[in-house]
Amino acid sequence: MEIDPFIFRLSIFILSIFVGYYVVWSVTPSLHTPLMSVTNAISSVIIVGAIIAALSGGKGVIFSSSSIFGFLAIVLAAVNIFGGFLVTQRMLAMYKKKKKD
Amino acid sequence: MMSANLSAILYLISGVLFILALRGLSSPETSRQGNLFGIIGMVIAIFVTFLSVGNFSSGFIYVLIFLVIGGSIGAFIAYRIPMTAMPELVAGFHSLVGLAAVFVAISAFINPKAFGLGTPGDIKLASLIEMSIGAAVGAITFSGSVIAFLKLQGIMSGAPITFKGQHVLNALILISIVVLTFYLCSTQSSNLFWILIAVSFLIGFLIIIPIGGADMPVVISMLNSYSGWAAAGIGFTLENTALIITGALVGSSGAILSYIMCKGMNRSFFNVILGGFGATEQSSANQSKEQKPVKSGNAEDAAFLMKNASSVIIVPGYGMAVAQAQHALREMVDTLKKNDIKVSYAIHPVAGRMPGHMNVLLAEANVPYDEVFELEDINNDFANADVAYVIGANDVTNPVAKTDPQSPIYGMPILDVEKCKSVLFVKRSLSPGYAGIDNDLFYRENTLMLFADAKKMTEDITKNL
Numbered sequence: 081m082e083i084d085p086f087i088f089r090l091s092i093f094i095l096s097i098f099v100g101y102y103v104v105w106s107v108t109p110s111l112h113t114p115l116m117s118v119t120n121a122i123s124s125v126i127i128v129g130a131i132i133a134a135l136s137g138g139k140g141v142i143f144s145s146s147s148i149f150g151f152l153a154i155v156l157a158a159v160n161i162f163g164g165f166l167v168t169q170r171m172l173a174m175y176k177k178k179k180k181d
Numbered sequence: 182m183m184s185a186n187l188s189a190i191l192y193l194i195s196g197v198l199f200i201l202a203l204r205g206l207s208s209p210e211t212s213r214q215g216n217l218f219g220i221i222g223m224v225i226a227i228f229v230t231f232l233s234v235g236n237f238s239s240g241f242i243y244v245l246i247f248l249v250i251g252g253s254i255g256a257f258i259a260y261r262i263p264m265t266a267m268p269e270l271v272a273g274f275h276s277l278v279g280l281a282a283v284f285v286a287i288s289a290f291i292n293p294k295a296f297g298l299g300t301p302g303d304i305k306l307a308s309l310i311e312m313s314i315g316a317a318v319g320a321i322t323f324s325g326s327v328i329a330f331l332k333l334q335g336i337m338s339g340a341p342i343t344f345k346g347q348h349v350l351n352a353l354i355l356i357s358i359v360v361l362t363f364y365l366c367s368t369q370s371s372n373l374f375w376i377l378i379a380v381s382f383l384i385g386f387l388i389i390i391p392i393g394g395a396d397m398p399v400v401i402s403m404l405n406s407y408s409g410w411a412a413a414g415i416g417f418t419l420e421n422t423a424l425i426i427t428g429a430l431v432g433s434s435g436a437i438l439s440y441i442m443c444k445g446m447n448r449s450f451f452n453v454i455l456g457g458f459g460a461t462e463q464s465s466a467n468q469s470k471e472q473k474p475v476k477s478g479n480a481e482d483a484a485f486l487m488k489n490a491s492s493v494i495i496v497p498g499y500g501m502a503v504a505q506a507q508h509a510l511r512e513m514v515d516t517l518k519k520n521d522i523k524v525s526y527a528i529h530p531v532a533g534r535m536p537g538h539m540n541v542l543l544a545e546a547n548v549p550y551d552e553v554f555e556l557e558d559i560n561n562d563f564a565n566a567d568v569a570y571v572i573g574a575n576d577v578t579n580p581v582a583k584t585d586p587q588s589p590i591y592g593m594p595i596l597d598v599e600k601c602k603s604v605l606f607v608k609r610s611l612s613p614g615y616a617g618i619d620n621d622l623f624y625r626e627n628t629l630m631l632f633a634d635a636k637k638m639t640e641d642i643t644k645n646l
Contacts, residue, residue, distance in 0.1 A: 085420070086307060086417075089416075089417060089420065089422070089425055092422060092425055092426060093413060093416075093417075093425050093426075093428075093429050094429075096196070096200075096425065096426045096428075096429030096430055097429045097432065097433050099200055099429075099430070100200075100203070100429055100430040100431075100432070100433035100434055101433050101437065103200060103203045103204050103430070104203060104430075104433060104434040104437045104438075105437060106204070106207045107203065107206040107207055108206070108207060108208060108209070109441075109528075109530065109536070109537060109540070109555050110209070110528075110537060110540035110544075110550055110553060110555075111206045111209065111212060111537060111540070112438060112441075112535075112536035112537030112540070113267055113271075113535060113536060113537035113538060113540065113541045114206060114212065114216075114537070114541070115203070115206050115434065115438070115536075115537070116271050116401065116402070116405055116435075116438070116535065116536065116537075117267075117270075117271055117274070118202055118203070118206070118215075118216060118219055119203070119405060119409065119430070119431040119434050119435070120271060120274045120275060120278065120405070120408070120431075121219060121223070122199045122202060122219055122222070122223065122427050122430070122431065123278050123408050123409055123412045123427055123428065123431045124223075124277075124278055124281070125195070125199070125222075125223060125226050125412070125423050125424055125427050126278065126281050126282055126285060126411075126412050126415055126424060127226075127227060127230075127281070128192075128226055128227070128230045128419065128421055128423065128424060129285035129288075129289070129415050129418075129419050129421070129424070130281060130284070130285055131227070131230045131231065131234065131244055132230065132234055132295060132296060132419065133284070133285055133288035133289065133292075133295070133296075134240065134243070134244050134247070135234050135236045135238075135240050135241065135244065135295075136288065136292045136294075136295030136296070137240055142238075142239060142240045142243060144292070145291055145292075146287075146288040146289075146291040146292030146295065147240070147288070147292075149284040149285070149287045149288040149291070150284070150285070150288050151243060151244070151247050152284050153280075153281040153284035153285050153288070154244060154247045154248055154251060155247050155250055155251035155254075156251065156277040156278075156280055156281040156284070157251065157277070157278070157281045158247070158248045158249075158250070158251025158252045158254075158255060159251045159252070159254045159255040159258070159274075159277055160251075160255060160274050160277045160278055160281070161223055161251075161252070161255065162251070162252040162253075162254075162255030162256045162259065163254075163255030163256065163258045163259045163270075163274060164255070164259075164274060165216060165219060165220050165223070165259075166255070166256055166259035166260065167258075167259040167262065167267075167270065168216050168219075169213070169216055170259060170260070171264070171267075171541055171544070172209070172212045172213050172216060173213070174541070174544040174545050174547075175209035175212070175544045175550050176544070176547065176549055176550070177209075177549055177550065177551055178549035178551050178552060
């Protein structure tokens with residue numbers, strides 16, 4: 081009997097939850113704000129779906145009802161990707177150790 | 182066109198890079214490298230998608246144009262946003278992820294062929310369930326985050342909005358979402374799909390309005406978690422590993438942060454979510470608020486106490502963020518250090534409006550992160566410190582949490598500020614904190630109240646040092 085590919089995806093999902101659990105507990109509390117902004121940025125990988133949706137129009141059709149939602153989603157996700165990573169970068173650059181003097 | 186296997190492997194790599202991005206945050210030294218991994222992961226995911234769709238027609242140019250438009254807006258915001266506005270920014274960004282998830286789900290529902298999910302009206306059952314979950318959670322994330330944003334921005338009052346039958350209504354709506362999903366799957370009706378999304382928007386709104394401003398750390402973390410689950414739902418629909426991994430990571434990250442925040446307040450998650458905290462407690466707290474003697478002083482008194490101290494602990498809170506006092510504070514500390522006074526900072530887990538809020542503000546003011554300590558690492562030091570300077574914090578220092586079982590904040594871990602030889606408490610007035618609880622600390626022998634704006638007072642102290 082063959083295993084439904086869904087089960088494989090489910091396995092990846094469950095294992096990733098565990099990975100996330102252990103990785104996030106090891107994040108130092110002083111970096112919890114950057115953690116939120118970077119998780120924000122990476123969750124915008126949903127742009128993958130937005131791109132597929134935007135290019136769904138087929139030959140010669142750029143703006144169909146489904147692709148318009150895709151284009152809108154691209155804008156939203158792009159705001160998040162650039163905004164999220166850059167603001168994280170900006171925050172992390174501020175964390176400095178005591179200068180030895 | 183890229184082969185499906187190759188693209189799947191590349192998506193997996195991008196998922197692993199995202200894990201490394203979070204892993205980097207275990208210490209400030211590795212964090213910048215972690216962020217870079219995250220960016221590389223994102224670039225890989227986007228390129229692989231371009232190649233695997235393989236449609237480089239004129240539509241592709243529009244994809245790039247919209248990508249650039251969104252990217253420029255995002256970059257502009259990222260550079261311009263003041264650090265004190267981080268909670269609003271994060272809430273705003275969550276709403277975008279949520280809305281993007283809804284849009285992708287809608288698009289997949291209208292045109293399932295493009296996603297390989299069947300034909301309109303005959304979408305694969307599993308995909309339909311996954312996309313309904315993605316759309317519903319995404320919609321909840323969106324409207325919830327918008328409310329959180331408005332409350333944090335001060336456009337909407339931070340006070341909890343409650344009404345009779347609220348919980349019953351919410352429960353009914355949640356049940357209706359499950360029922361709608363069930364019927365949607367059996368009938369494939371597009372009307373039901375739209376209703377499902379509308380109802381989800383509504384519940385996101387209703388869930389957040391009863392939650393007060395100071396509970397925002399929990400709300401933001403929770404919405405962070407939701408945005409992850411929404412992404413995972415869409416990831417299952419698209420059969421995309423990168424999205425599934427990321428969704429799981431973000432979902433569990435937000436859940437852990439909510440847990441940490443709830444523990445910091447000694448409240449259960451449901452207690453926070455059901456909301457209305459403070460509104461019911463106010464009356465009982467006010468009764469005991471007789472005219473008790475309070476010692477108040479000015480900047481000169483405070484400077485005198487600090488000058489004669491050998492160690493000072495700073496306790497910042499949300500008030501510091503509001504007054505934008507972090508730079509003034511660091512200047513004061515610099516002056517103290519020049520006089521060979523040992524200074525450290527004590528951060529309560531729920532200080533501020535989001536997890537780690539105070540740490541970012543102090544980092545912005547160039548405070549080295551190894552002078553900043555978490556509650557459990559510094560709480561024993563208060564007994565040996567000469568002066569505690571409480572700037573903008575209130576409930577997290579209230580000794581009532583340890584002594585009065587009747588108090589609504591009883592059992593909440595607090596900073597043992599009262600054990601210091603003297604406590605300097607900067608506050609505008611004697612008004613209680615958000616929980617409506619009078620702070621016992623105000624009336625202690627060793628407390629000197631400094632009634633002023635946090636920034637102004639800190640600057641005045643520096644002048645007098």
